[in-house]
């Protein structure tokens with residue numbers, strides 16, 4: 001399968017949008033990121049003394065709880081592309097010396113020096129976790145396999161994605177509002193991207209098995225987030241959806257906001273499904 005079939009241009013722009021989104025991203029921690037991060041750590045279950053790699057760590061929603069669980073004899077390496085988010089993690093973890101945050105592309109990252117058995121050799125983490133990150137990889141299967149490759153034999157992975165349809169209530173209306181403001185036709189039907197094809201519990205489990213995870217399991221973490229005009233717009237400016245605003249000027253962004261909120265109000269949308277699939281397994 002080619003990388004082009006795995007991803008889409010909007011997701012690639014979204015990755016670049018996490019730097020400007022950082023302040024608003026952190027305002028979504030309590031209603032969204034922290035809850036999904038905690039749920040993932042309940043699946044990955046880091047134990048005292050273990051080494052954990054938290055890939056695509058954002059502002060630490062799963063890395064910080066993992067650092068508390070591994071305690072002072074363990075260690076968490078948290079990696080994210082976004083410098084402002086990595087700074088937030090480092091500040092938040094001031095009392096957790098067992099957590100080190102790195103600003104890097106996790107797919108290029110060589111691993112913490114302490115985990116390098118030889119230059120360029122794969123490290124041996126006890127746990128690899130990645131919450132709402134793998135679908136940003138241009139080649140999602142290869143990127144996921146690389147994350148799994150950081151595990152020691154017998155180590156545990158917990159990789160969290162949105163369940164099919166999650167966030168669609170805001171994503172669809174935002175896409176319609178953006179098209180309107182850009183003067184483009186409303187988005188029509190298209191072939192589903194890879195992430196959309198695998199985002200049921202059964203499909204995701206099978207896909208993880210194909211990536212080399214043994215005994216794959218998928219936990220469904222149900223969540224809804226209440227929408228007010230403020231929180232609905234925060235979900236755009238503080239997440240990967242911000243990538244859809246790429247190239248628009250301030251007046252156009254204001255127009256998108258107005259159209260998007262009007263569509264939500266017209267359709268009486270008062271909450272959004274934020275349910276995730278937490279896929280886990282052993283190397």
Ligand SMILES: C[S@@+](CC[C@H](N)C(=O)[O-])C[C@H]1O[C@@H](n2cnc3c(N)ncnc32)[C@H](O)[C@@H]1O
Pocket residue numbers: 015018033034036037055056057058059060061062079080081082085104105106107130131132133136137240
């Ligand atoms: C939706 S956020 C999730 C953050 C965090 N895991 C959480 O659940 O709160 C996705 C994060 O993945 C990061 N990211 C995407 N691709 C990455 C890559 N190749 N290497 C490191 N970080 C990446 C982005 O910068 C962003 O912070």
